[in-house]
Amino acid sequence: MGKIQDVVGELRQVAGVKGVAVVTLDGLVIATALEEGTSPDVIGGLASYLLMTTNKSLAEGGLGGCTRLSLHATHGKAVFVDLTDSCLVVMVDQFVDPANVRREIDDAAQRIRRASRLS
Amino acid sequence: MHLIQRMKIWKELRRLEQRAREQPAPTTFVDLGQVFINLDEHAKAERVAEDGLALFPKSPELRQLLECARRGLRQKRMAELRAKVTRSPAPELYRELAQVQVELGDSAGLHTTCQEWGMRFPDDAGCWLVLGQARLVNFYRDLASREGQEAVRCLERAVQMAPEDVSARRLLGEVLYRIGAVRESQKHLTQLLQFSPADAEVDALLRHVAALADHGDDVEALLDEVESQGSLRHASFAAVPRAAGDAGMARVRDGLAHVADLPGVTKATFIRGSKALVKGAIRDGKDPFLRVARVVAKAAHRFARRLDIGTANKSVVEGPFGDICVCVYGEALAAAQCDETADLATVMAELQEIVAGALHVVEEA
Numbered sequence: 290m291g292k293i294q295d296v297v298g299e300l301r302q303v304a305g306v307k308g309v310a311v312v313t314l315d316g317l318v319i320a321t322a323l324e325e326g327t328s329p330d331v332i333g334g335l336a337s338y339l340l341m342t343t344n345k346s347l348a349e350g351g352l353g354g355c356t357r358l359s360l361h362a363t364h365g366k367a368v369f370v371d372l373t374d375s376c377l378v379v380m381v382d383q384f385v386d387p388a389n390v391r392r393e394i395d396d397a398a399q400r401i402r403r404a405s406r407l408s
Numbered sequence: 409m410h411l412i413q414r415m416k417i418w419k420e421l422r423r424l425e426q427r428a429r430e431q432p433a434p435t436t437f438v439d440l441g442q443v444f445i446n447l448d449e450h451a452k453a454e455r456v457a458e459d460g461l462a463l464f465p466k467s468p469e470l471r472q473l474l475e476c477a478r479r480g481l482r483q484k485r486m487a488e489l490r491a492k493v494t495r496s497p498a499p500e501l502y503r504e505l506a507q508v509q510v511e512l513g514d515s516a517g518l519h520t521t522c523q524e525w526g527m528r529f530p531d532d533a534g535c536w537l538v539l540g541q542a543r544l545v546n547f548y549r550d551l552a553s554r555e556g557q558e559a560v561r562c563l564e565r566a567v568q569m570a571p572e573d574v575s576a577r578r579l580l581g582e583v584l585y586r587i588g589a590v591r592e593s594q595k596h597l598t599q600l601l602q603f604s605p606a607d608a609e610v611d612a613l614l615r616h617v618a619a620l621a622d623h624g625d626d627v628e629a630l631l632d633e634v635e636s637q638g639s640l641r642h643a644s645f646a647a648v649p650r651a652a653g654d655a656g657m658a659r660v661r662d663g664l665a666h667v668a669d670l671p672g673v674t675k676a677t678f679i680r681g682s683k684a685l686v687k688g689a690i691r692d693g694k695d696p697f698l699r700v701a702r703v704v705a706k707a708a709h710r711f712a713r714r715l716d717i718g719t720a721n722k723s724v725v726e727g728p729f730g731d732i733c734v735c736v737y738g739e740a741l742a743a744a745q746c747d748e749t750a751d752l753a754t755v756m757a758e759l760q761e762i763v764a765g766a767l768h769v770v771e772e773a
Binding site for chain 1: 426429430432459462463695696697699700703704707708710711712714715716717718719720721722723724725726727728729
């Protein structure tokens with residue numbers, strides 16, 4: 290668990306990243322590094338809802354699962370990366386192109402997958 | 409409610425919330441919403457119903473739940489306003505209270521409020537306007553002459569008391585031309601245009617009315633005729649098809665065809681309300697791509713709204729099927745499914761053009 294928290298903390302240090310969380314698909318929060326005032330439970334619940342509903346509609350249509358979901362809103366962006374039974378949620382500043390931090394996000398996702406296999 | 413009862417309810421709530429997340433179904437959302445309604449938490453019940461409708465937009469049970477939750481919220485608001493006007497009466501409070509009563513369909517309460525409002529503030533035309541609006545709704549629904557006469561009487565009184573009030577004059581002008589009193593209606597609409605000469609909508613309405621046949625100015629006789637025939641003389645301005653909207657939809661169709669022709673794009677759609685335009689390899693309305701686009705748009709909207717990061721405009725879902733790009737502005741949604749050869753930035757820019765153009769069409773209409 291400590292390793293996952295370290296990876297999350299490191300990703301949070303990347304310029305433009307405003308918050309990072311690892312949540313299970315049923316909304317439990319595994320690790321977070323969020324801005325003050327953002328509740329981990331809220332992030333967990335909302336990310337779980339978004340991914341569960343997306344995966345459900347994909348599965349019903351026989352399209353398979355969602356591996357990554359990027360969301361652009363007027364005042365912020367979010368990237369969700371599938372980690373099999375959990376998901377990496379990265380909140381990004383509205384002025385940052387998520388493509389610029391894609392490498393760091395992919396790298397973090399890879400390390401979290403490895404850490405969860407070892408634990 | 410004692411502690412053990414509260415704990416039981418919260419436990420049940422947690423169980424239902426988890427079920428709604430893990431196995432979403434209309435009944436699960438309805439059960440959860442019902443618990444919130446029983447707890448007098450109508451705002452939460454409304455949220456649950458909205459979330460459920462995002463996933464199951466055609467569910468009648470969820471629509472009923474939403475209606476019930478909103479009704480509860482309005483009733484709460486009505487009680488608050490009633491208490492306020494009793495303590496310190498003010499025309500604004502009466503206006504809001506009357507509006508809530510109109511929404512609740514509480515005719516008796518509305519009449520009491522308007523009577524009180526008129527007695528306390530005899531120079532305020534607002535009570536006559538609200539009464540006129542309520543009567544007008546009944547008239548358009550039932551086409552009953554008596555309701556129409558009352559509506560016209562109330563609106564005329566409102567216009568008399570506040571000649572520059574555009575709402576009352578406009579409603580009066582509209583009902584008059586629809587029953588056939590075209591010349592009378594023109595008088596009101598011309599005055600309306602004098603008050604706001606830059607209002608293109610009034611100008612267009614006036615031109616529309618000028619082309620209609622007049623059937624005299626005996627309002628009572630015209631209303632009786634409407635009641636006996638069971639239909640209004642002239643269609644509403646909004647119901648008349650306009651070329652601008654058609655041209656706008658043609659632009660949307662062309663834009664969609666252009667997106668479908670981009671390299672790597674396999675399917676493209678434009679959705680507004682329950683209607684969808686499609687291009688590419690889409691079999692029928694049950695194609696999963698259409699449902700995914702709609703579900704992702706709704707879920708992303710909810711995520712962004714709850715996290716206070718504004719409105720979710722663009723989303724990209726990646727998976728073994730390729731990429732599904734979704735672009736939303738207001739009610740208009742455009743989406744495309746692409747393979748790995750597609751340039752997502754170009755696709756997204758084109759989808760954005762389509763929804764922006766569609767919004768323009770809505771504004772024109």
